[in-house]
Amino acid sequence: MQRFGFEQYGDPSVFETIEAPIPEPKTGQVQLQVLGFGLNPYDASLRRGEQAAFRKVKFPVVPGTDVLGRITKLGEGVTDFAIGDLVLNYRPIGGYSEYVTASTSKIYKKPTALSFLDAAALPQVGLAAFNILHYMLSLKPGQTLAVIGASGGVGAILVQLAKFEKLNVIAVAGAQHHDYLQQLGADQIYSYTDDLPDSRADAVVNAVFGAADHGASLKLVKAGGQYVTTAYADVDVSSKPGTTHLQLNPSKDYSVHDGFAYLVDVAQKWGLQVRVAQSFAFNVDGVIAAHEMLETHHAPGKLIVMQDRHVTHPVRKDINQL
Secondary structure: OEEEEEOOOOOHHHOEEEEOOOOOOOOOEEEEEEEEEEEOHHHHHHHHOOOOOOOOOOOOEOOOOEEEEEEEEEOOOOOOOOOOOEEEEEOOOOOOEOEEEEEHHHEEEOOOOOOHHHHHHHHHHHHHHHHHHHHHOOOOOOOEEEEEOOOOHHHHHHHHHHHHOOOEEEEEOOHHHHHHHHHHOOOEEEOOOOOOOOOOEEEEEEOOHHHOOOOHHHHHEEEEEEEEEOOOOOOOOOOOOOOEEEEOOOOOOOOHHHHHHHHHHHHHHOOOOOOEEEEEEOOHHHHHHHHHHHOOOOOOOEEEEEOOOOOOEEOOOOOOOO
């Protein structure tokens, strides 16, 4: 089988095709044929070597946390899944492959409410939003959540989950995204250049890349509120006494299975949009092109590498079949 990884850190051209045996599932695992995988900014950071001081990896490095796959083999003891099932998979690494193995605790059956593209794009951003809303914040129906960077991957999912939980949502993003945020159900929508209301939100999530929100989060959060950043940031909240700053980190309080179960429930009962900016061919050239775009200020949405899609092209039409 083919995997797409690199033997040295660098620009997108370091990616190469790596031939490897198809992995066999162990007890409690399944083997997946990868139909598509999503790209995340972390993948580019890993490729550039920025994570080397924090995460020890062995070359060759094969990135990939978001996978949509078809089960092709069951490991011993697996009874809840069957060969042929389409599943979402969230994994620490290795998704840029034709085949992977995954524990049953890290997969969930794809519902018909999610297209193939959306399912490949959802795992990391969806689980991050779930973690923030249910394990970092303590909000009740009717309270107000402000989402800064609301048109981005985590931000857009968070807006939708918050509305599902009957919260009032203030969304802040560039003016060109306001129609999109209205579609997602945001109650109040602002641009970064607007005169934002002071101390309006019980909690605020700064989901802006690099946390560069131009002071919007501190403006909106109430004294004694909660302030979450999705990017690592040193935040001074002294201007809002009693406000706590929380940094998004992988939580051990919930299982990936529980997170997927919740996201699928929302998709089936409420609907869940995952914005996909572009898809790429399932080969090393597609991966390189996707990483080149990942380095730019591309159109909002996830970048996806999909099987049986041989031409790079803009995507918005949902795919229901391969």
